[in-house]
Amino acid sequence: MTDLQKDVQAAIDELVETGAERGVQVAVHQRGELLVDAVAGVADPETGRPFTSGTLVYSTSTGKGVTAAVVHVLAERGALDYDLRIADVWPEFAAHGKGRATLRHALTHAAGVPGVPVDTTPEDLCDWDRMCAAIADATPWWEPGTAFGYHPQTFGYLIGEVVRRVTGKRVSQVLREEVAGPLGVADDLFFGVPEPELGRVARIEDSSPAMEMPAEMLAEIPFFRVVDGYTAAPTRAMPDAAFSNRTDVLTSDIPAGGTMTARAVATMYDALLGGKLVSPERLRELSSAAVTGTDEVSAMPTSWGLGYAVGLLDRPTVFGMFGSGGTAAFADTATGISVGVTKNRASAGEYGTVERIAGIVLGTR
Template identity: 45%
Template sequence: MGELQDRIQRRLDTLVDTGAETGLQVAVYEDGALIVDAVAGTAAPGRPLTSGTPIFSFSTAKNVAAMLAHLLVARGFLGYDSPVTDLWPEFGAHGKATATLRHVLTHTVGLPAMPREITPRELPDWSRVCESLAAAEPCWPPGTATGYHSFTFGYLVGELARRATGRSMSELLREWITTPLGIEGQLYFGAPEEAPADFARLEQQASHWPAATADAILAPWESRPSADFGNTGTILRADIPSVGTATAHGLAAMYNAVLQGTLVDAARLTELSALAFEGTDQVFGNPARMALGFPIGRIGAPAEENSAAFGWPGGGGSYAYADPARGVAFALTKTRLVPNFDTALSVTAILADHLSGTR
């Protein structure tokens, strides 16, 4: 590792030293090589953060859930245009019989928010959540509009996975991704009983969170990512595959394996990263360009970059993406939850400067 590692490490150190952040991890692969593995700050008071310390990172875990969906297709368990009801007949209620895996991946199923009867207490109860989703009335006919499916996404993918393979998303993550890639202990949906004791502890920036702009943006029970939620043992140990716990290195290593052809072949990479749906997000109101399972474009990228990158940020400021055009896999995880992506933008700007000088 060289100059880029040093530049990003200095940036992380400055953010922690000035009190803007408390704990940060950044990992970057370029053309298959790990070129940045930087860390700064603490995992909890009196406990240093390391590059191997998992951090609950909210929707950045959707990168992992979406990748498992593609592995289900690659291994012949599902097709992108397979009706959800082929495996999950009950899901066809209230006009949802036309829904397909493609609609799930593009957030066009029409179930952006959890049914009102589901609260954080019910999230670990997989059967109850899936029964509620099957019985729910969609906000729009499947495939006709897109809107961010914050918590529902992981259960939709996960129930299809469970019915197709007989395994949970946590089991598939371990069998298909973390064990083969040698990154055990770095990516979790439901963590083992003893694991959360080694996780970082989240903290909430106290002020400047914007008011909710739509009903149940994240879930019926909250309008912003909550440190208390991400520090709760029952949540950390539950299979909730729209959110999860990860190291930056684990996320970047997964995306590097995608780019290098270890997890999917070149044809599958081209298909999963191509534009699959474009429209106005019905939850947030922003223009949305969706690949199969991921938003297209690097956050903060200038329009002229015409970014081929794809990947999810997470509430509170974490971010992971892959850029096939540049051979780059990037991830940033953090312990302080903030209502913006300023830290991720400042680090990706350093990376973009590096790439402009090497490409």
């Protein structure tokens, strides 16, 4: 056992023993070598089922990095181009002045359609055609390409529908055939989880009771504001534990999120770094800041590459995605390190576990 494995294992054991976490997975690769495969705690507190390296975890927006990887692999083999106009393959999307929006705009959260109908339910999010129709009919919040703002749910449908229109296949199938399968992680990296695999999925729990905020307070938060009947964060379909444990959500393609093991998603980032999925030139492009400034939806200073947040953990060479429940997957182009952190206690907006693991891993050469 390496010192890095021991250090990470000790950290997550302590997090579980102190009650800060229920169950945690951590995987670390460097230049093709698995350095850390650590796990602690239980996957389901009701049954006592232990967390293992093969436990699947619904990881919300950590999955966006997987969705982006599908696009980059297709671009690598010439099936599509980042400057493809979305409406050229999805004509309905041109409605209300969106005809100039490109795949690059979608990847950088600049397409101008961050919202879904304000009354969107979990059942709606599970209905691919319904959601794509709503997004196609949306009036843009800004002219595509002139600003950017986080697209919490629409990112997945925008990317996924372009993939479907170009390939004729659902994005989950393309993920399996073009990314997960070739990397040997087809049974550990999903958008929609096959029903026979549901018994491997961790039970998500909220770290604290949900707080009810009055409508007037919600309206002051950019994420929840309503524009022409659309909102970036529909309150009836928030990604809390109840949402994350629903069978219909887990088995549907909602590729703004994903269900995975830490080992599988770290493998995917390692493959991006190592040239197994894309060329060095494409890696430089996707992991470099394409847009930088104040995000129109989060109101936070942000830098986006092509589908990835850039400069994570205050390191300019780190790119990846964090999930709203405190999960993350990222890679460092400077060190060749890739990391996956999954867990089943959803701590909204709190990334203490990720930051602790990153401190151990990125501080070690």
